[in-house]
Amino acid sequence: MAQDLMQPHKTKTLEEVGEEYIKDLVSRSFFKYWRGREDRITMHDLVNDLAMFASGECCLRLTDKSSDVLIRNARHISCFKCNITDEKILKDLYENKVLRTLLTLEMHSVEHLRSMQFLRVLSFTAVFATIKMELLNSICNLKLLRYLDLSRLEEIPDKIGTLYNLQTLLLRFCSRLTSLPDSIGNLKHLRYLDLSYSSIEKLPDTICQLHELHTLILNRCWKLTQLSINNATDLINLRCLDIRGTGVRELPRQMSKLENLQKLPKFVVGKDSGSNIKELGKLKHLHGYLNIEGLENVVSVKDARKANLIDKVHITELSLAWSGEIGGSVEAREVLDGLRPHPDLKALSIYNYGGTTFSDWVGRPSFSCMKGVRLIDCKNCFMLPPLGQLPSLERLNIRGLDKVVRIGDEFYSDGSVITKPFKSLKFLYFSGMEEWKEWAFVEAEDGGVFTNLKELRLGDCPKLKGASCLPDYLPSLETLRIEGTGHHLVASLSNCRYPSLSLLRIERCRKMKTFPGGTLPSTIQKIEIRECHELVSLSEEGWPSNLKSLAIRGCRHMMQWNLGMLTSLTSLEINFIYEEEMEEMDAYPKEEGQLPTTLISLRFCTIKKLKSLNGSALHHLTSLQSLSIEECRQIQCLPQQGLPTTLTSLHLHNLPNLKSLNGDTFRHLTSLQKLTIEFCEQLQCLPQERLPESLSELKIRECPLLKPRCERGIGEDWPYIRHITRIVIDGYDI
Numbered sequence: 001m002a003q004d005l006m007q008p009h010k011t012k013t014l015e016e017v018g019e020e021y022i023k024d025l026v027s028r029s030f031f032k033y034w035r036g037r038e039d040r041i042t043m044h045d046l047v048n049d050l051a052m053f054a055s056g057e058c059c060l061r062l063t064d065k066s067s068d069v070l071i072r073n074a075r076h077i078s079c080f081k082c083n084i085t086d087e088k089i090l091k092d093l094y095e096n097k098v099l100r101t102l103l104t105l106e107m108h109s110v111e112h113l114r115s116m117q118f119l120r121v122l123s124f125t126a127v128f129a130t131i132k133m134e135l136l137n138s139i140c141n142l143k144l145l146r147y148l149d150l151s152r153l154e155e156i157p158d159k160i161g162t163l164y165n166l167q168t169l170l171l172r173f174c175s176r177l178t179s180l181p182d183s184i185g186n187l188k189h190l191r192y193l194d195l196s197y198s199s200i201e202k203l204p205d206t207i208c209q210l211h212e213l214h215t216l217i218l219n220r221c222w223k224l225t226q227l228s229i230n231n232a233t234d235l236i237n238l239r240c241l242d243i244r245g246t247g248v249r250e251l252p253r254q255m256s257k258l259e260n261l262q263k264l265p266k267f268v269v270g271k272d273s274g275s276n277i278k279e280l281g282k283l284k285h286l287h288g289y290l291n292i293e294g295l296e297n298v299v300s301v302k303d304a305r306k307a308n309l310i311d312k313v314h315i316t317e318l319s320l321a322w323s324g325e326i327g328g329s330v331e332a333r334e335v336l337d338g339l340r341p342h343p344d345l346k347a348l349s350i351y352n353y354g355g356t357t358f359s360d361w362v363g364r365p366s367f368s369c370m371k372g373v374r375l376i377d378c379k380n381c382f383m384l385p386p387l388g389q390l391p392s393l394e395r396l397n398i399r400g401l402d403k404v405v406r407i408g409d410e411f412y413s414d415g416s417v418i419t420k421p422f423k424s425l426k427f428l429y430f431s432g433m434e435e436w437k438e439w440a441f442v443e444a445e446d447g448g449v450f451t452n453l454k455e456l457r458l459g460d461c462p463k464l465k466g467a468s469c470l471p472d473y474l475p476s477l478e479t480l481r482i483e484g485t486g487h488h489l490v491a492s493l494s495n496c497r498y499p500s501l502s503l504l505r506i507e508r509c510r511k512m513k514t515f516p517g518g519t520l521p522s523t524i525q526k527i528e529i530r531e532c533h534e535l536v537s538l539s540e541e542g543w544p545s546n547l548k549s550l551a552i553r554g555c556r557h558m559m560q561w562n563l564g565m566l567t568s569l570t571s572l573e574i575n576f577i578y579e580e581e582m583e584e585m586d587a588y589p590k591e592e593g594q595l596p597t598t599l600i601s602l603r604f605c606t607i608k609k610l611k612s613l614n615g616s617a618l619h620h621l622t623s624l625q626s627l628s629i630e631e632c633r634q635i636q637c638l639p640q641q642g643l644p645t646t647l648t649s650l651h652l653h654n655l656p657n658l659k660s661l662n663g664d665t666f667r668h669l670t671s672l673q674k675l676t677i678e679f680c681e682q683l684q685c686l687p688q689e690r691l692p693e694s695l696s697e698l699k700i701r702e703c704p705l706l707k708p709r710c711e712r713g714i715g716e717d718w719p720y721i722r723h724i725t726r727i728v729i730d731g732y733d734i
Helices: 014-027 045-055 068-073 087-094 110-114 133-139 158-162 182-186 205-209 277-282 301-306 329-338 487-495 663-667
Strands: 031-034 037-043 059-061 076-078 101-103 121-123 147-149 168-170 192-194 215-217 240-242 266-268 288-293 315-321 347-351 372-376 395-399 427-431 455-459 479-483 503-507 526-530 549-553 571-575 601-605 626-630 649-653 674-678 697-701 726-729
Touching: 014 031, 037 045, 068 087, 158 182, 182 205, 277 301, 301 329, 479 487
Parallel strands: 059 076, 076 101, 101 121, 121 147, 147 168, 168 192, 192 215, 215 240, 266 288, 288 315, 315 347, 347 372, 372 395, 395 427, 427 455, 455 479, 479 503, 503 526, 526 549, 549 571, 571 601, 601 626, 626 649, 649 674, 674 697, 697 726
Antiparallel strands: 031 037
16 A cells, blocks of 8 residues: 555455455465464565565665675665674665665664665664654654654654655654654655554644544553544544544544544544534444444434444444443433444444343344454343344353343343354353342253353352352353352352363352362363462362362462362462461471372462471472472571472572572482572572582572572582583573
8 A cells, every 4th residue: 555556446445455465465375364363464484485585685684694795785674683783784784875774773873874865764663762862853864764663762853844755653652752743744745653652642733734644543642631633624534543542532523524534443422522423424434443432422312323333334343331420221222222233243342331221233143243242330231132142152241230130031032033042152251240149041952052152250249149050051161260259159060060161260259168069070170269268178079080280379278278189180389378367387288198199280379478398298299390489488498308309390489588499409309400590689509519410401580699609610609500501590591
């Protein structure tokens, strides 16, 4: 698009034509989506190699080994991940008279820039924010620049307005940049302006002079409260306006005049002079995500209908949000009725809706593309919409519906025949349902409802109880999370059939004094128990026969529990006990047999009153390979009795009172391969004998007393570690 290489189409915008080009190139493996995200693409490795070969000496990735001939003749140079300090390389670079593109190179003086008068593209993103104004003014003498990236800088010179050919200006992450110079309005050819994550407080009035501006990105400019655009017609060519994460509460008047607008992630309904929701009606080309805020300001239900969302075929994600005091339920319902979107919508979110019931269109099976639904803080609703009818729904999040007491047949269908409700649903989350007491289920063909559900999360539903408070049969469920509920819900697990369940997380379950309260599904391989303060003991029976991993966090009595009966357990994590809730503990484990001998991995973290480890008890862990001790602030030395001889990895992190590693501890660790020591500021030295011959990697970080003793060749502890293949100190290999 920028190079005018795309052929116009009679019925399609240039952006749509470009998207087709991209999809075609992806299908041919020229490009590929970065980590599955369709908004980011990278070149395929093989195609990149071909492009580098075909470009010859025209393009160069600068390194400290690049030849002077290449540097002087290349037209496009980048030095990503390269810090050039060699004076000869810099001299060759600045003698290049044909250079057109220079990416992320730190300039050292004004003189360096004066030799680059033909530059078209310049990026400064890799340099520090503190650049002298003299150098910035010198940049403004590069009159042929079309693309300029000054991200992370602190200030912008007034001379920026003399770059008359500039088309793209990036000022991202400029945390100290609070304003733009008025001269910005002189950039008559500017098409793309990105100020995201900057501290801009107000745009200059001259912004309205940028009549060629296509894209204005203000994402996360949280100090910005107004746009300073008196009339939207001043920016008639605008195609993208992004004000997400800003404090802007009103949009410019006559937004409907921006007929070329394609991306408007956030639209705020004005209270007084701001834009009316009916302004959306004439914006026929909107694409992607649209969030409409301030719906409490809709004056007339007719205005909501005039927004004409039902005809906006390219809107894929829609968010509807009311704020402040929830308006009258009748008015809110009528507004929601009028905001029915196109049936091709893929995701719907509704926030703070004040109606008692949802519109009839919410949950209709005609929305066959709908994959995600969020209903958040709809405090007056007493009944859920028939979301089970949505054939493609994969993710459902319902939170803060305070009036819902019972979820019944209405949740699965509106009375029409649905043979398999929620047939595509994979993730189901309920939270903050203060009055919810009963969850009823319906009969369905082919294994019932939720047959493809993989994750179920129930959080802060304190009144949900009874033998049937969980679905009886979920054949595909892999993860179950129960948070902030009563112990009845956990106990009801013994009545459920979940043949695929592998992870169970229990968190903040009130009044749960013992666990498990019944027989858990045998397929569970990992259990996490978090912040269950009243949990006193663990049962001897009812545990999954194939349990491999157990993580316990923030449970008041957990250091007293006997875990020896978990004979299949291979991984154990004991993490975070509130200091005021824990008594002084001389050693852990207290006795032999408190931990299962099958453990392979063991982690202790943030147990602040633990003074030491019981080496005698740990010696019986004859399968232990990995031991991690983190943020246990009272530990002063490793156990004299030693550690299990099977250890291959030992990690010591943030032990501020650790003073000695104890040579006896390491003498018998003949299998140890990796030793990591971090943030142990009082650790004075390594054991005064050679560390195990098996050790192949030693990492030391933020240990000020230890660091000088380990210097290559001259440190006092160097003779004890010189045999280790890899030694890393504060991130650097030595």
